[in-house]
Amino acid sequence: MDGAPERKRGIRSFVLRAGRTTAAQQRALEELWPVFGLPREPLPLDLPALFGRQAPVVLEIGFGNGDTLVQQAVLNPDSDYIGVEVHRPGIGHCLLGIERAGIRNLRIIEHDALDVLRYQFREGSLSRINLYFPDPWPKKRHHKRRIVQPAFLELAASRLIAGGLLMIATDWAGYAEHIDEVLAASELFRVAERREHAGDAPLDRPTTRFEKRGLGRGHRIWDWRLVRI
């Protein structure tokens, strides 16, 4: 996907973190990736062929260590899940979770989710997109790195079916304000629900690892359920 507009622009919503890959994660990356990993390539995925059925497909962007993603795939066996992440130890951890849970309705792509959304999903192919605790980029000079921007909403809306859901959560007050502003300026999504809570009322999702960390630091949580108009 070299030469794609996102790459040329050079503004990314992540910085690749160095992180130790454990022996178990390394084993998972070698043995389980061929089964549950998907190539990153500028070609739309054939979702029914991939999962061997016609079912709603949920995309999770930046799944971290994948525990929440695996839990959702276990709880919703009638949906198919695709997780996108760039942090390799997290991908190894998620593969181990998939193996432990014995599920077949989850696949992983290691790449920038913006490229994946643009090139690997056809228009109207997703029933839901989960964006849980995206990197908040608190410094003003980094705000342009925040993934929730008008262009992101446009891309997400185009990949969702009519009535499809975009679920967002953050523990960062400044990012919550920014998300409210971007949503107010958009005519692509209707805010079906917006919750501010103390970690006790997550909106249709399990509590995530980053959320727990934020709660431990005394943060509040904001959740949105957005419906594609």
Ligand SMILES: C[S@@+](CC[C@H](N)C(=O)[O-])C[C@H]1O[C@@H](n2cnc3c(N)ncnc32)[C@H](O)[C@@H]1O
């Ligand atoms: C703050 S963490 C939250 C992880 C997880 N969702 C949770 O709540 O525990 C944000 C994650 O998003 C990933 N990420 C950020 N931008 C991304 C992108 N454009 N494509 C894929 N992953 C991305 C980062 O690598 C990081 O693991």
